[in-house]
Amino acid sequence: MKKILLGLLLFPMLAIAQQTITGHFAPENSFQFGILYRIAPDNVYYVTDANIDSEGTFKLNTQEDTTPGMYRIVYNLPQDQHFFDFIYNGKEAVEFTFNANKEITFTSSEENKLWSEYLTKSFQFTSALEELSTTEGVKERNISKALEEQNAWYQDLLKRAEGMLVYDLINAVKPYQENNFSTYKAYTEKVKSNYFNNFDFTKPLLQNSGLPLEHSIKYIFNYADPEHPVTSRNVNIDTVVKKIAATDNKYQKQVLSNLWDFLATNEQVSEANHLAEKHLIPLAQKLDDTALATKLTIYKNISIGSKAPNFSWPEYEGDKTLTKYFHDLAPAERYVIVFWSSLCSHCLNEVPKLHAKVASMTPDTVKVVAVGLEDFEAEWAPVAARFPLFTNVLGLKKWDNEIGNMYDVTATPTYFVLDADKKIIAKPEMLKDVFDALVIEK
Incomplete structure (x- = not known):
């Protein structure tokens, strides 16, 4: 676990x-x-x-x-x-x-000593219980005894914390006490079902602490089904949202935003998008928080497995100006979107190598859309002309460019590799990894 x-x-x-x-x-x-x-x-x-x-x-x-x-x-x-x-x-x-x-x-500081003791001992008891539950030949009475020892320690800790700030926090995370232990699996299921029994999300004391977020994260991950981890973590996320439903919308947004940040930072992409789509984006819209809703939507749109966002650019044929769309590009086995700049030294080193790589491959196997994030067309045009095998798109306003913002680009070069259905399969940081992602297993 x-x-x-x-x-x-x-x-x-x-x-x-x-x-x-x-x-x-x-x-x-x-x-x-x-x-x-x-x-x-x-x-x-x-x-x-x-x-x-x-x-x-x-x-x-x-x-x-x-x-x-x-x-x-x-x-x-x-x-x-x-x-x-x-x-x-x-x-x-x-x-x-x-x-x-x-x-x-x-x-010195009883507050900190008690909280350090709680963190250390609670982890030790949990680890010991897991070890007992997975050790062959361990009898139920051994686990029951360990649970009794845990409860005795906890009650003593709570008594020593009376009158301190840490008391309500320790009280909120009271471990479940099983009086009629049968199996560890049954015990774990009861722990999960009773996990939030002592936790009152409406208490100002708890709302002004980080405990609601920490307690929720532990619930989401520690009580996920190992056979169906993503699905069960998403179900656990839904449970957390229900538990905080009695609080006001602004507080809910605060907790869920912090939870989303944790999931995104730890690359729990499916869980982050589930939280955003089902709960946090609707809440942000309800509170008129356009910035948050946009941030979450962009993250989802450029997640691995998502179809790359569509965008357009002008092409000129004589006196005619045609609007081209990325989703309408001719079929290919792989697509690469690269954001670069004519004033970026790394770009001027890597983009020609990407062009050479495409030139060495079977025609139309890989199509590259090179979006130049620029302040002026004059700087971009002569450099882009060196890459005739690319679809070259000029992205003026550089860091405020609409396409760059759509893909949350904050540095150049930035790469996205897509499959034949234009779904994102990789977001490599190194050119070598771009080349690796272009390999198609038959």
């Missing part, structure tokens, strides 16, 4: 007194600075920064009006790759050690 382990959560904001945040980074002299951000559901907000001294120590004194919640320390560039998150409740100092392996240990 695939496990999705995510980072610490976002927490709601209250007001409290001054405390310190101290970090010890190892090895010494490997880190230079620390930037503190406050995390909110919609963004991260700069708070302050400090240098990490020669002994690897970083220290910040928070202001009296520093609001409790989830905070982020960035310790290197790029910022989106070098950071970690922690809880600040305003009542206690936070102190930690951090090493080059990105391992963080909290030496």
Whole structure:
């Protein structure tokens, strides 16, 4: 069973007194600075920064009006790759050690210690249960005993968390307790059916945290049918949408947008498109969020397996101007759409090689549409003339060109390889991969 382990959560904001945040980074002299951000559901907000001294120590004194919640320390560039998150409740100092392996240990702060314990122990219990369930000869009473130990630990953890920010979060993800264990499969089915029992998406405390998203992602992936993974994950997505239906539309859009980002980033294309088509695009349209609806639609239109979006260009025959359409191109076994520019050095290196490759193949096996993203026709025309085997299309306004925007082009060269039905089969980043995609197995 695939496990999705995510980072610490976002927490709601209250007001409290001054405390310190101290970090010890190892090895010494490997880190230079620390930037503190406050995390909110919609963004991260700069708070302050400090240098990490020669002994690897970083220290910040928070202001009296520093609001409790989830905070982020960035310790290197790029910022989106070098950071970690922690809880600040305003009542206690936070102190930690951090090493080059990105391992963080909290030496002060009960909030962070308890949440770290929850993340570590819950994963250990889940892994142990899976191992017991797949080990031949293990008796049911062994699994029942492991479940009893898990429940005893959880109840103790919850008791220790009383009065803290982390309490409601730990309470929301209460593990299912089976009193009449029969088989692990039956137990797993009950865990899935009871997964959201303690989780109230309407609570402001949870809405202002990242827990709803994390909990939903774990549900979608951890309880998918391994024999039908995509279909079952899509069913799980539908369940998540139903669970948040009691919240307002703006909050639903926030959670589902973040979920879509996770799916797209992790290349879960079918699941991302299912979420978008069935739920998120209609919601975006309902809220008049044209930008989001357009973004999701473009992603779907240029996904692997989709028929490449149609577009047109003018061709001139004497005094006549004819409008040509991509979908009307003569049949071929493969099509390539390449977005390039006459001022792009990589393009001027690769596009001639693509032309030579097409010239070496059986005529009409591969048809190439080369869209030149340009500011001026005069720069493009003499270069495009070197590629007579291509269908050359001038795309003026460069990065604001309609065809380029239709294909979400942000760099040149950009390639799309299509099959005989003009369905996208590859989006190679390297020219070698373009050539590989042109190979047709008989």
